[in-house]
Amino acid sequence: MDVLYFAWVRERVGLPRERVETTATTVRDLVTELKAREARYEAAFADERALRVAVDQELTDFDADLSRAREVAFFPPMTGG
Amino acid sequence: MEIRVEAHPFDLGTETNRFAARQSDMGAVVTFTGIVRDVSGGLDYMEIEHYPGMTEKALTAMAEEAVDRWDLGDVLIIHRHGPMRPDEMIMMVATAARHRGSAFEAAEFLMDYLKSRAPFWKKEHAVDGAGWVAARDEDEDALSRWEP
Numbered sequence: 001m002d003v004l005y006f007a008w009v010r011e012r013v014g015l016p017r018e019r020v021e022t023t024a025t026t027v028r029d030l031v032t033e034l035k036a037r038e039a040r041y042e043a044a045f046a047d048e049r050a051l052r053v054a055v056d057q058e059l060t061d062f063d064a065d066l067s068r069a070r071e072v073a074f075f076p077p078m079t080g081g
Numbered sequence: 082m083e084i085r086v087e088a089h090p091f092d093l094g095t096e097t098n099r100f101a102a103r104q105s106d107m108g109a110v111v112t113f114t115g116i117v118r119d120v121s122g123g124l125d126y127m128e129i130e131h132y133p134g135m136t137e138k139a140l141t142a143m144a145e146e147a148v149d150r151w152d153l154g155d156v157l158i159i160h161r162h163g164p165m166r167p168d169e170m171i172m173m174v175a176t177a178a179r180h181r182g183s184a185f186e187a188a189e190f191l192m193d194y195l196k197s198r199a200p201f202w203k204k205e206h207a208v209d210g211a212g213w214v215a216a217r218d219e220d221e222d223a224l225s226r227w228e229p
Contacts, residue, residue: 004132006130006132006200006202007130007202007204007213008213010130054132054135054200057132057134057135057138058135058138059139059198073132073135073200075132075200075202076202076213076216077197077215077216077221078196078197078198078199078200078201078202078216079196079201079202079203079213079214079215079216080129080160080172080195080196080197080199080200080201080203081115081171081172081192081195081196081199081201
């Protein structure tokens with residue numbers, strides 16, 4: 001699936017998007033997998049409460065099911081307007 | 082209904098006139114405009130990042146909900162992304178309704194949702210460094226009053 005990062009999450013991970021081969025069934029499982037990869041992911045995902053997640057461009061939570069997901073995005077709370 | 086996410090500046094007067102002119106049977110048009118503020122006195126420019134695709138979907142869903150809840154005649158949302166200087170306009174919302182109460186309330190609803198639920202992020206570039214603008218608890222709390 002495609003994993004996208006925005007704002008300081010993008011800066012900490014060091015790239016805006018990447019293709020990830022995963023068997024994770026929930027967002028939280030995917031985060032655990034990513035954190036185990038490298039320190040920069042650990043830094044980006046250190047505090048789950050500071051993050052928001054969208055699956056296929058719909059806001060959701062870390063328990064969300066990923067079995068049919070094509071695109072997962074991680075970002076800080078939004079500051080539009 | 083018109084939703085635009087774009088980098089270039091817009092003209093508030095032109096947009097408002099165009100929006101008002103295309104209404105029929107609508108006695109009230111309310112507009113809100115967000116402007117880049119230099120709170121600390123050292124802001125060089127503000128940069129707005131967004132999530133192309135999701136941004137348009139989220140704004141469209143908010144506008145559709147506002148039209149349903151307040152029986153609006155029309156909604157316009159323009160939101161810029163990219164770099165912008167202090168005093169530049171970031172975004173605008175316009176609502177058209179038969180009476181002003183609905184137009185005002187719907188505009189407030191849209192702004193409250195847009196601040197916390199549309200995927201935009203502001204980064205301030207100041208003379209002494211850059212930093213992401215933190216979301217405010219008040220903005221999140223503001224959503225609760227619109228819950229059905």
